[in-house]
Every structure is written in structure tokens, then in C-alpha cells.
Amino acid sequence: MSIEPFNRLVKLAARAFYDDITTKGDNQPKTGRSDNRGIAVVVLDALSRRQWVREEDLAKDLKLHSKQLRRTLRFFEEEKLVTRDHRKETAKGAKIFSAAVAATADGQQPTKEGEEKIKLHTHSYCCLDYAQIYDVVRYRLHRMKKKLKDELEDKNTVQEYVCPNCGKRYNALDALQLISLEDEYFHCESCNGELVAESDKLASQEVGDGDSNARRLRREKLKDMLQNMEVQLKPLMEQINRVKDLPAPEFGTLQAWEARANAQRRAENGESSATDPSKSSHGLGYGGTPMPFLGDTKVEVDFSGVEGKGNDIKSEADTTSLKVLPPWMIKQGMNLTKEQRGEVKQEAKMDDTLAAPEYSDDKKANTEDNEKTLQDEYFKAYYAALIQRQQEEAEKSRQVGMKSKRDENEGDDNVNWEEAPVAGDANGNFKVNDLNVEADATAEDEDDIDWEEG
Amino acid sequence: MFFHIVLERNMQLHPRHFGRNLRENLVAKLMKDVEGTCSGQHGFVVAITGIENIGKGLIRDGTGFVSFPVKYQCVVFRPFKGEILEAVVTMVNKMGFFAEAGPVQIFVSNHLIPDDMEFQSGDMPNYTTSDGSVKIQKDSEVRLKIIGTRVDATEIFCIGTIKDDFLGVINDPASV
Known part of the structure; x- marks a missing residue:
């Protein structure tokens, strides 16, 4: 996919149609100094050498005032030449972008690194939309001629x-x-x-x-x-015809582009699948982005007791270590401490005496369903624990499956007890291939405590 | 453009027509009612060419009228954009001229008249070329192209042009 013919198209179109565009309002006097005609061409040319670019960076590179640049870009957005994206982000988000920039082939080195504050800032990004530019220019020519x-x-x-x-x-x-x-x-x-x-x-x-x-x-x-138009726009029309059958360069949305660029860099550096930008909780806009470039989904279950295993996920540990995440944000595969989950050990211990027998009964029922998918070591550890638990249980005369009783002791009845046994013990860190059998994060945590007690 | 189509209509027939000539009366009334009307959808009904089917009559309560659903074949005329028509000029003025092609009225504005024809006012307003060889006045026959139609529910109006190859006067009444 060659970008060169399209860049040529952009440059020709810029000179043909946007040469004397001035972004100043008409009420301002047009002195020699404030005459900024031609800036549109400069901006378009600069964009044709880049992919997604942060507008501040672009302004810095072009030695333009960012306001002036923004006005020009807004004009191009209206002209449908440029796609823009705005998002709130911290320095970390900016870094991800910078990394993506570094990964792009054209070797645009980011000039700054890490001078942003931790505060959330709205950053704007822009990128040429080549497919649309082709259509826009073609339509414009057609309308003029018609x-x-x-x-x-x-x-x-x-x-x-x-x-x-x-x-x-x-x-x-x-x-x-x-x-x-x-x-x-x-x-x-x-x-x-x-x-x-x-x-x-x-x-x-x-x-x-x-x-x-x-x-x-x-x-x-x-x-x-009409004749003048034919003559003067001939190079542009020829370029249009030339790119007619070429696939337009497509950068996708900002997030997709970033993810792809980062994935590419990782592939080049031979890094493993660390630093997934989708998980780093740096701000808005990253949450549910699909990441088709990351290859197969691997879910690693880390238990909170085993902190050392989580060291391949570096990115978010430092920023979010003390923050309590609400339950709906806790996802599978997140490496979180108990404090982050908002749980207090005492509470877990309190209801332990009541709840413990029931857990194991539920587990027993569930085991029959799931056991084929589990690994052998798991069974060994599990049954050992189960037998022990059943012995305890024999002394008590509790009914199976009466979950309602423990609700008075603990607040979170959302906890998915049924799934607990799957990942619940063995204190191991193994991969579960079947995602359906995957334990809910909270459940596994609770369960962990349970077994330590038992 | 002319079309041969089948249309349907509910005909109300007065009881005095009941008798052995009921069918003839019904058809005569249908022709009188329908021919020459215009609907935006089908165009002008030019002529009824045949009766397909007359359904069962239904006596109206209170009046004694009977309504028959009648299916009939007819020729309709519907002007279209881009169509070439021959028309008779009915009025000439400074803004252009009006012409009729059968039931449809067409307006040709002066900027759609060839540039070499100029308006001459007077007793018989007309558009004439500088050498006087071609003249458009009332009752001239012109061939024109329809460039726009306004179709209402019961009315069709067109605008045309004679500024194209092979369009213009085809028969000048003055020279005949």
C-alpha cells in the first residue's frame, strides 16, 4: 500500500483549492503581517508526512501558534480532509501515543517526553483521511465542471x-x-x-x-x-486518475492506530505481550477498545496472595496501587491487591465460619460439571482440601445450598460463588483455557481467604 | 410519452339508466368523466380504448345510485424530463413563450431560446433571428425538449428549451 500517490494528491489539491484560504475572520484588517494565506498548504503538507499527530506537536514542529493551527484544522475538518480526535488523558496516555509515533515507519521522532503533568488534559489529534480526500477532490472537480x-x-x-x-x-x-x-x-x-x-x-x-x-x-x-480550469487542474485530474485504483491508506481511528503501532513495535523488539495499553488505566477513551492486534487472548490468573507473579504487568501497578476499584471494573486477568478490590480481611474472616461449609458443597456440585476441563494438579490439591473440608462438615448439620444465610454477614451478594472452585485453590498460577470456567475475580479472592482459613 | 394502461374507477350510475342499455350508459358516463382528466401519477387520460371488467353493482343506501367498479384500458400521456415534444406556441412575451402539446402546457423562458433570436414586441410579439429567417410567434409549431416538470395531484406543467440541436420552429404558419 503506497502512500506516495495519495500524498501527491493532497499536495496538489492543497495548492489548487486551499492556496488563498485565510483562517482569519473577515473583520480583521489584512495587514501584511497577519496575512496567513498559504498556511493551509503548509499544514496539509506537514500532515501528509505524518500519520496521527497530536496537534500541539504539530504546532511546535511548524512553529505555529496552536490556536492558529487549530483554526486551520477545524476548517479542514469541515472540508472533510482531516479526521480529528479529542480525548482526555494523562501523561501516561500521551506516552502511549509517543510510543506509537516512535513505532511508525517514517521515523518521526517525538520531540518531547514526559513533560506533561499528571493532570487530565484534553489533547487533540488529527490525521489525513485519504479515502475521503480522494472523494472530496473528485466531487469538487465534478461540481466545478458541471x-x-x-x-x-x-x-x-x-x-x-x-x-x-x-x-x-x-x-x-x-x-x-x-x-x-x-x-x-x-x-x-x-x-x-x-x-x-x-x-x-x-x-x-x-x-x-x-x-x-x-x-x-x-x-x-x-x-x-472552463478552458483555464481544464489546463490548470490537469495535474490534479491526472493524479486523481492515477490513484483511482489504488487502495487508500487507512490509519483507522486513533486508538486502533496506536494499538497497531505499539503492537508492531513490540513485534519488532521481540517483547512479550506486556504493557497492553487497553488495560492501563490512564484515563478515558481506552476502556472497551477492541484490540485485534494483540494476537490470541491469553488470560493469566494471578492470585492476590502471590504478588511476585504479576511482575510482567508493569504498567498500571504504580499508578493505581492504592485506589479502590469498584467491583464492576474488576476484570478477569487483572492483577489487583485486596485493597484495590475494596475488601477487608476481617469481614471475610467473620463470615468464614458460617459460609465455609456451604462453599464446599457448592463446589462439589460444580466439580462434576467442570472437572474435565481442569488440570491434574488442580484435582489433587482440590480433593485434598475437599476431603478435609468434608470431614469438618460432617460434624455440622448444615443444609446444602442455603446461600441466603450468609448474606446478612457480607455485603456483596454479587459474588459468583458457583464459579469459585474452578480457580479457587491450589495457590497456583495456571492458565485456564476455557474462559467460561474462569473464575470471577472477587470470587477467587474470597475463596482464597477461605482456604487459608481452612 | 404515451402509455396504454389499465385503470379502475368506481362509477355511480343513476337509477334512470338501469335497463338494457345499462352497460352502454355506464361506458358513456365513464368516458365523459375520465377522458381529459389529469392525475399526477398517470398523466393525462387521452382516450378509453376498452372495458376490461365491470364488477358487481352495489346499491347505495338512501339514494338508489348504484356504484360499479369498472376496470378500463386507456391511453395516457405523461410528459417526462428530457422528452422531446412538438408543441404549438400559444403566447409569446418578453419572458419567453408558452406552448401546448396536447393537454400539457410548456413554458420556454427566454434564456432557453437560442441567443441569436431576439424578442420583437408589437402587435404580434415574436422571437426572430437577426436575419429574419426564423420566427417564433403565436401558432408557430416548435420542437422542444422538456427540462423540468411540475407534477401536482391534478396538474402537470413543464418547462422546455429550444436551445439544442434540432430544436426550434418546425412549421411557421406565416410561410404556409
């Missing part, structure tokens, strides 16, 4: 009439209602004023009413315009 040709041949143009008194507009299709009996003119329906044919055409400003000389002049002028 307008001129239509006017030249007066083809398919419905003459419009306007009332000079009340400003009401009619077109030729209303003609039947507009003719009056007194004279040969059209008259306004509401104020009976005499209608005049409207001429909002490009070359007809000086044409009062259709005297033949003026008409001829107008035709000449239109012909010239």
Missing part, C-alpha cells in the same frame, strides 16, 4: 425570478400562475410587482438584460474559464 458547463449551455437550468418589492422568489415552473393579462411581464402573486429574471450566474454580473452582445461576451468568458 456548474460551468451548465451555464455555458444553459442546460437544465430553471430560470428563477425574484420580486424586487417583496423579495419573493419564483422559478419558471410557476410561470403559468405568474402571467398577467395586462402586459407581457410576470407579476408577483402577493404584491403584484413586476418580477425580474434572476442572474446569480458567475459571468453574468454585468449583463443587464439579454442583449445579444452581452450574452456573447458572457459565453466567451465562461468558455475561457
